[in-house]
Amino acid sequence: MESTVKTRCCIVGGGPAGIMLGLLLARANVATVVLEKHADFLRDFRGDTVHPSTLEILTELGLKQRFDALPQRRINEIEGWFADGAHVMGDFRGLKPFPYMSLVPQWDLLNMLAEEAQRHPNFTLHMNTEATGLLYHDNRVAAVTATTPEGVLHVHADLVIGCDGRQSCLRDAAALQPQNLGAPMDVLWFRLPRHPDDPAGTYGVPGKGNFLVLLNRNDYWQAACVIAKGGSARLRADPIADFRARIARRVPFLADRIDTLASWDEVKLLEVRVDRLPQWHRPGLLLIGDAAHAMSPIGGVGINLAIQDAVAAANILAPALLAPGLPNDATLAAVQQRRLLPTKIIQAIQVLLQRRIIAPALASQDDGKPMRLSGVVRFFLRSRLIRSIPARVFGKGFRREHVRSPQPPAS
DSSP: OEEEEEEEEEEEOOSHHHHHHHHHHHHTTOOEEEEOSSSSSOOSSOOOEEOHHHHHHHHHTTOHHHHHTSSOEEESEEEEEETTEEEEEEEOTTOSSOOSEEEOOHHHHHHHHHHHHTTSTTEEEEOSOEEEEEEEETTEEEEEEEEETTEEEEEEEEEEEEOOOTTOHHHHHTTOOOEEOOOOEEEEEEEEEOOTTSOOSOEEEOOSSOEEEEEEOSSEEEEEEEEETTOHHHHHTSOHHHHHHHHHHHSGGGTTTGGGOOSGGGOEEEOOOOEEOSOOEETTEEEOGGGTOOOOSGGGOHHHHHHHHHHHHHHHHHHHHHSSSOOOHHHHHHHHHHHHHHHHHHHHHHHHHIIIIIHHHHHSOOOSSOOOOOHHHHHHTTOHHHHHHHIIIIIIOSSOOOOOSOOOOOO
């Protein structure tokens, strides 16, 4: 069965960029349809780091109190675990008004934003609806085709916005090719139980051959093993016991529960990409978030840049969508122009760290030992100012956005 709906704006992708943009446009009285291919938001090992820049946006939307009620852990320091113990590498405590970042399951955040968006009559969310292509009229994107459990859905829209991630269907359909900036690594995600007497922080554990990241989620560790690009297949060819032994050698306090990682099925692969579209738009189509610029996991910035994109897009697009006629190319280009510089800066920092620190370490023979911190680095890390730099760069970002899109008067 085929069905058709018409709307002012169709957003493809129900991740942080898509749901936030849908909320902001509906709040501004723009008829908005969001298509999400999954039946729910419950997918593990998604980006869960909510930085101060996003906390500011939630405050401006009046959602901070509801956000604070979500299960989370607030982090005000990021520590590196070295041969001589833990050293603070990033310090959020000097940031205002939020001297911390929050680790929050992304599905809880998305559910909260979707519930808020659904309070607005102009917002419609279609779950279990997968976009499959674009339809054109007069050389302009005019509709999205999608599949649903009931059949084919055609969504005709004056503007289509792709927020469908680094494997964007809309990007491919519009023949937009990203520039690959390179990534020497992939990430293996897994969980391990956390015991009450475990260290209380959130840690990076650098070493030769691989890096580990341990995110403290109160009752469990969400762990990431950073490996050389394409190395997952080689690791998986060996028994899971070999992988468990590597983890236990690198972080000895995990040895007493490493056997809970029963099989490779419990280890999920994130193929890291860092890329950026030279042009984020076509007539009638705009891409933002990972669909426009895939980010490295360094700094945990992906969700936060996506939300910044959404706020900027809403600020620029809402007036055009509330006015008669179709949003023109200059309006779409203004979104890219607004968000291009902060994207380039963060990606440049990520690529630099990948090339200078991560790639050489991953190319080294794994000796199973924590890395030693040099005396020079230890000296500089005594300065709180130095320790605050990573927190400011990744936690606050560049060219921060604020909610300025129109809001209808209270009834």
